[in-house]
Amino acid sequence: MKFKLLTAALLLACSALHAQTVEVKGAWVRATVPGQKGTGAFMRITAKDGAKLVGVLSPVAGVAEVHEMKMEGDIMRMRAVPVLDLPAGQTVPLQPGGYHVMLMELKQPLPKGSTVPLTLRLQDAKGVESRLELTLPVSAVAPSAAANDAGPGDEKSGHHGEHKH
Template sequence: MKKISIKPLAAAFAVCALALFNQAAVAQDATLKIDEPWVRATVPNQHATGVFMRLTSSAAGRLVAVESDAAKHVEVHEMAMQDNVMKMRQVPGIDLPAGQAVELKPGGYHVMLIDLARQITPGDHIALTLVVEDAKQQQRRVPVDAIARPLNASAAPAADHAHKK
């Protein structure tokens, strides 16, 4: 009679379980649509830059934090008029109403990368993690890959990043 080792069976089971877990994690993140994530490139010795994107959540939620290894500090900010002067300030979060696009753009809500780890050049990929809280205050982490655009980039997508249908 042949001996059957249980180790290969256990390993196969673990691989299947991990695959199912990863599919569940992707399905959970499907509730947040992220369009055109980009970061403004920097010049040598520049210590901070902005990150921009459009977020559409299928369920009401709130962006409560952003994390990245590209900077020592990552903050959610808004630009607003105060005493006829445009000022930037940190905010504790941004509401994400169900089904409504929320723009993170120059001159409005955005993410600040402060104390950059290195210069960011056009075309660089910057890894971010959005921390989104749902109505039950359950948090989930959503990975984002933001592409660096030149310093003079506007909120419109770069010509080579246009989407074709």
């Protein structure tokens, strides 16, 4: 029993250590209307030491995936991306029209002003997986760049959406 508790504590410590190297800013989820079954979540992710985004979870959606939208000839295509590289020190934007999180099979409407719990599954260069728990504000439009830089979501200001670990 003691061995299991020690192992669990070590795994949690490793997970927390890795999550400290990832910063999320400007995170938000697009509001939905009743009956809408999918929406997007957007943010900017910076991994100090490099990492991979290997999954996304949210209790509000039956399916949560990282997707990519890109032009192929004259057609805009969207596809699931099983792994998204987060190069060391580079900010990777998850934004409309590019990489983003798709929340599908929504279990409830997501009205403007509410929040959505979202978990990022990360993996470091050694393959160690960690989770970063976020609470994202729901908005009809992207928060302005000035507002993002001023601190909405900054844990110190008590808002949601930005997390530095």
